[in-house]
Every structure is written in structure tokens, then in C-alpha cells.
Amino acid sequence: xxxxxxxxxxxxxxxxxxxxxxxxxxxxxxxxxxxxxxxxxxxxxxxxxxxxxxxxxxxxxxxxxxxxxxxxxxxxxxxxxxxxxxxxxxxxxxxxx
Numbered sequence: 774x775x776x777x778x779x780x781x782x783x784x785x786x787x788x789x790x791x792x793x794x795x796x797x798x799x800x801x802x803x804x805x806x807x808x809x810x811x812x813x814x815x816x817x818x819x820x821x822x823x824x825x826x827x828x829x830x831x832x833x834x835x836x837x838x839x840x841x842x843x844x845x846x847x848x849x850x851x852x853x854x855x856x857x858x859x860x861x862x863x864x865x866x867x868x869x870x
């Protein structure tokens with residue numbers, strides 16, 4: 774797998790778990806939580822805090838781990854909000870001008 778495809782592939786997995794929930798899927802459990810989008814956003818907030826603390830403490834391994842968690846949960850929140858990854862890519866590309 775090309776490194777550039779990893780985020781697209783991950784978003785496809787998230788899309789599949791949201792649209793076709795499976796009993797043991799972490800993504801399905803998040804988006805299917807009775808608290809709805811609030812549960813997903815709580816995870817984004819939690820991961821953001823953990824990322825900030827890792828950066829503040831200068832622990833590269835923790836920074837990497839927490840950044841991955843944050844990106845993952847951000848993607849789940851985007852899909853939950855009806856935003857596709859391609860829309861984010863287009864927005865980023867528009868800022869390169």
C-alpha cells in the first residue's frame with residue numbers, strides 16, 4: 774500500500790463500518806452509541822487533549838500514537854457529520870494556491 778493511500782483506505786473502512794455496522798466494530802459502537810454524535814465528539818476531545826499533553830511533554834512515541842488516534846477519531850466524526858474525506862482533500866488543495 775502506498776503511504777498516500779493509507780488515509781483514503783482508512784476512511785473507506787470507516788465509511789463501511791458506519792454504513793454496514795458489525796457487532797464487534799469499534800467505529801459502529803461509537804456512531805451507534807445512544808449519545809449519538811456527542812459520543813464521537815467526546816472521543817475527538819479526549820484524543821485532542823492526549824495529543825496536546827504528549828506534545829507538551831516532548832515524548833515523540835506518544836505524540837505519534839496520539840496523533841494517529843486523533844486523526845482516526847476526526848475521520849469518524851467527519852463521516853458521522855456527512856463529510857467525505859475527498860471534500861477535506863479538495864479544501865486542502867484549494868489552499869495551495
